[in-house]
Amino acid sequence: xxxxxxxxLGLQKKSLREQALSALRTAITSGELEPxxxxxxxxxxxxxxxxxxxxxxxxxxxEQEGLLSSGPRGRLSVRHLDAKEIRDIFAVRAAxxxxxxxxxxxxxxxKQVIESLxxxxxxxxxxxDASLEEQIESDMEFHRSLCRLTxxxxxxxxxxxxxxxxxMSIMFAGxxxxxxxxxxxxxxxxxxxxxxxxxxxxxxxxxxxxxxxxSNLVA
Numbered sequence: 001x002x003x004x005x006x007x008x009l010g011l012q013k014k015s016l017r018e019q020a021l022s023a024l025r026t027a028i029t030s031g032e033l034e035p036x037x038x039x040x041x042x043x044x045x046x047x048x049x050x051x052x053x054x055x056x057x058x059x060x061x062x063e064q065e066g067l068l069s070s071g072p073r074g075r076l077s078v079r080h081l082d083a084k085e086i087r088d089i090f091a092v093r094a095a096x097x098x099x100x101x102x103x104x105x106x107x108x109x110x111k112q113v114i115e116s117l118x119x120x121x122x123x124x125x126x127x128x129d130a131s132l133e134e135q136i137e138s139d140m141e142f143h144r145s146l147c148r149l150t151x152x153x154x155x156x157x158x159x160x161x162x163x164x165x166x167x168m169s170i171m172f173a174g175x176x177x178x179x180x181x182x183x184x185x186x187x188x189x190x191x192x193x194x195x196x197x198x199x200x201x202x203x204x205x206x207x208x209x210x211x212x213x214x215s216n217l218v219a
Contacts (some may be wrong), residue, residue, distance in 0.1 A: 017054050028068075030171070094210035102203060
């Protein structure tokens with residue numbers, strides 16, 4: 001089918017809803033389905049070779065994740081982020097990741113946590129010359145790990161709910177600005193602050209990290 005994004009061409013018969021959700025999410029966050037594009041159920045169900053009922057379940061989930069927005073008569077389109085929305089996303093990230101980093105900094109024994117975060121940075125460093133998608137994923141995994149290592153499932157769930165919007169904000173800004181935010185040294189500063197055990201320093205470092213990232217994306 002000419003002109004159809006590769007991620008939307010057919011699915012296996014197992015877990016169709018999950019596969020549809022994954023394929024659509026990838027198409028949106030990679031820019032294959034561009035911001036503002038209206039989604040036509042008949043076209044998408046044909047591309048994915050699934051029922052419209054299964055498709056609607058996936059679309060509802062994507063709307064909850066903030067990747068789709070509902071217009072007149074409930075018509076769905078790919079969400080378009082503006083500068084204010086990006087700043088809002090990163091303000092919420094700052095609150096969540098500041099809580100995560102402070103929690104880790106207050107652990108009496110932080111050695112294993114610090115090692116895990118350094119390993120995540122090593123992956124970022126190894127992805128420096130890789131594809132943009134691999135660089136983004138290594139950056140996301142560092143921040144995801146920051147939340148996961150706390151053992152606070154509610155915190156991790158809250159962070160995961162922002163993941164689609166975070167990826168879209170990078171797409172909004174373009175490759176050069178997105179890659180600039182993935183500087184390894186900026187992330188080493190976070191780990192260094194956690195290692196000190198100084199909660200005030202940790203909070204300051206995280207908020208500066210997020211403020212700088214948001215400003216860079218919307219510049």
